[in-house]
Amino acid sequence: MQTSVKPAALPAKKLLPFILVSFGFTWLCWLPLLLNKQFAAGMPVLPGQFYLGSFGPLLGTLISLRLPGGGGIATWSKTAFSLAFPKKWLAIAAGLPLAYGAVAVLAHTLITGSMPDMHRFGLTSDLPPQFNIWMTSGIWMLTFGIGEESGWRGYLLPALHKRYSLFTSALLVALIWMAWHLPAFWFNESYLGMGFGIIGWAISLTYGSVVLAWICAGSRWSILPVIVWHGIFDLLTASDQAAEIMAMVCSMLVILHGVLLMRTLGRRRSQPPKL
Template identity: 45%
Template sequence: MQRPVSGAHASGSNSSSGAARRGGLSVFLLIAFVVTWMIWLPILVQARTSGLAAMPPTFFLASVGPLCGAIAAALWEGGPRELARWARRTFATGFAPVWWLAGIGMPLAYLAVGWASAFLVTGVWPDPAGLGLTGKLPGLAWPVVAVVWVLTFGVGEEAGWRGWLLPALSRKISVFWSSLIVAGVWISWHLPAFFFNPTYTAMGPGIIGWMLALVCGSFLLAWMTAGAGWSILPVLLWHAGFDLLTAADMSAGVIASVISAIVMIQGVLCAWLLWRRRHAL
């Protein structure tokens, strides 16, 4: 397994990064939040006034906020040349095959453990016909739902969080602390959805557990991103697979809880590994 590094060498940036125009972080945060929140605002207003009969497609469109933030920040720091460099690194395929295995294999393992747990609790195996199906995307078969997750909250989020923000922070501080900051930004970005997304509104005090799971997920995904040479492709597949499994209507309860618990355990382990190597060069 490739050893992720920390500090000034972690971003994989070229020598021109030292001459980058300052303010990229502010540009990223502004664009990422404004784009998403402006798209979610009408949904929030409708939900709090007349209610939502179904989740509108714009809910998924709003996921492009972090991607837009990454593009804007790259252009701000170095123009089209920096944008091209960012894209080459972020979507590179030249990493060790083990990271492809991680990005695809972990969701498959979650599926097996989650379904086995559901059987142990209920005495009945989950219906395979319900795999991945969600009321947020009514009438779509699970392969189509998977593609939607990849293109929206996969690419839309990960191109920003792990594609731009994590490497940018890791140029100055360790990957461990960068992961923690990314988690805080990631949680804050979801804020409007807490008031209209049924997945969150039904949690009640359980939202604290969701936040802890997201922090652990941030450590896990940072470990994967650094290990893959700062390409987000394995993380993108992982994120889409995780959403496909946990956001499915049939997963509410046992399956989603078991998968989240596994991710938290993985996240704690990755946090420990990143903490130990926070001074590595």
Template identity: 45%
Template sequence: MTTVPQREDRSGGLLVFLVVTFAVTWAIWMPILLQAQGPGLDAMPWTFFLASVGPLCGAVAASLWEGGARGLGAWARRAFSVRFRPVWWIAAIGMPVAYFLIAWITAALVAGAWPDPALFGVTDKLPGLAWPLVALVWVTTFGLGEESGWRGWLLPALTRRMSAFWAALVVAGVWIVWHLPAFFFNPTYTQMGAGVIGWMLALVCGSFLLAWMTVGAGGSIVPVLIWHAGFDLLTAADQSAGVIASTVSGIVMTQGVLCAWLLWRRRTVARTPALVGG
């Protein structure tokens, strides 16, 4: 009886991930960018949200490249596992709720009146949708699409080579560059001006926070997926521009600095065991 040799894992997954991730997202965003530079955008096309699948496609392609169907299955079982401590469910849901309460109280103090609850979560990128449907769109697009790649594949892949602290920093750099085309057509970014520096700092801090959550959840991205959707719901809403968005970002930056310190303390560990092997 002839024994079929097992397929050895191949190297080069990181390059495959980056190429596929950027190619998919930028290819979908490029027509939007060209239209914005020409006749302009009457409304944000649905393909804006579709482009969020880039990191997810990158994760699937890299997993298949490195380990075939076995590698893909291992990635999916780890990334979407719900076998983590209940505290991470509380963190995933509780943090956005806390952001909401603090931001709305702050906005009321600044403006002298409460924000209009009817406008909560509403964005002109998704006209006519109530906030529960807006939240569903965020969680199934930029939540699932991004986190499947950033924390689901890239962070674990990097922790095979470096500590979680440095891995989170590298992920933040890739994450920032990935957004580049959106700065030429997405009003959220085109109107930032010098505020882009604060946005980048907030994203770096967010990367540390989400890396800390992923490590704590044993490599599962379910908590960060929920968190990401809640954050987008709060900060991407039309009425959030200004006080609400800046308040939430300020809180996340504070949390991120704390999480960076916690990850820095464990940097002497060559690998993050909870994340390796996915």
């Protein structure tokens, strides 16, 4: 008699270590920054400590992979950092945020009557002033690119997709991703004073998760293209000059793109482990 095999429920104990380590490491790194900003605590901090916190999801992934039944780091890395994916996805991953940026520059010019200062484009007070745009983009990709995407799209998304559709998995990743950012709202200049803008930020992050899930799945679960997308997008939206108009326009375009992808991702049903 032929019997059907139902997708196994995703055990909470499998993802709990990942979440605890990812949040714990990042929040410990950011705690001194928060205390110094809010209470003038005078706690010592390392240069680039904000960026150091970005490696929480990567650390959470590595710890989870080392646990019994975790699959192993070597097996995971062969997929997560594989170059065996259609190279059009690398072009898509780089081209999309650059297209967002071009539209944002045009919008900035039309609204303010002048183009952004291209000599300061992409630079941020979070990094030394001598950093140029190439150095800054490299830092974003090496930290929040690799550090975050190793966890969110490299581990968490495919783990959730074993039970849920790709769209639902992307939404669940977005919820966890949002919560991970919470301490930054009390010390980072890009988040401070956001006010009701946090609603737009949350919507943008949600649909950004949808766009990145689409790219990651198209790249056969290699995270290299999404690292590129994430790094370029952060360069465009987290720089000092991107405040308000440029960041808002880029976010609106991500939301629009994510909405257009909803049905496509919804059709990609769960992929339970092969038995």
